[in-house]
Amino acid sequence: MDCLFCKIVNGDIPSTKVYEDEKVLAFRDINPQAPTHILVIPKEHIPSVDGINADNSAVVAHIFECIPKIAAAEGLTNGYRVVSNCGDDACQSVKHLHFHILGGKQLADTMA
Numbered sequence: 741m742d743c744l745f746c747k748i749v750n751g752d753i754p755s756t757k758v759y760e761d762e763k764v765l766a767f768r769d770i771n772p773q774a775p776t777h778i779l780v781i782p783k784e785h786i787p788s789v790d791g792i793n794a795d796n797s798a799v800v801a802h803i804f805e806c807i808p809k810i811a812a813a814e815g816l817t818n819g820y821r822v823v824s825n826c827g828d829d830a831c832q833s834v835k836h837l838h839f840h841i842l843g844g845k846q847l848a849d850t851m852a
């Protein structure tokens with residue numbers, strides 16, 4: 741499958757990893773939009789939030805257990821934002837489920 745984030749999972753494309761376990765990988769966004777900008781992804785290929793179902797939602801729950809630990813390790817003590825763009829209207833550019841962690845500054849009070 742020609743998927744950028746699957747290639748990052750496989751090590752075919754390098755990334756700056758900040759967290760990894762058997763199911764989840766987190767790495768720094770190549771084009772950060774905040775002082776801290778991390779992408780958290782399942783190692784298995786799920787195309788987007790639209791692809792989450794009863795068979796694969798356990799990894800999503802696991803991702804959300806990982807996110808506070810990653811945020812704490814990054815020193816995001818004053819808060820952070822978690823975003824997942826789904827589909828064309830949301831400008832999803834990589835069709836492998838990912839959650840952005842954004843923080844390290846006062847973020848905009850609008851999301852759209």
Ligand code: 5GP
Pocket residue numbers: 744753755756767768769770771772779824825831832833834835
């Ligand atoms: P989306 O727009 O799909 O929500 O987010 C995709 C994110 O992936 C973007 O923030 C973009 O900067 C990031 N990205 C794209 N290609 C690469 C890459 O090769 N390495 C890393 N670390 N991030 C990437």
Ligand code: ZN
Pocket residue numbers: 743744745746747784785786835836
């Ligand atoms: Zn993939």
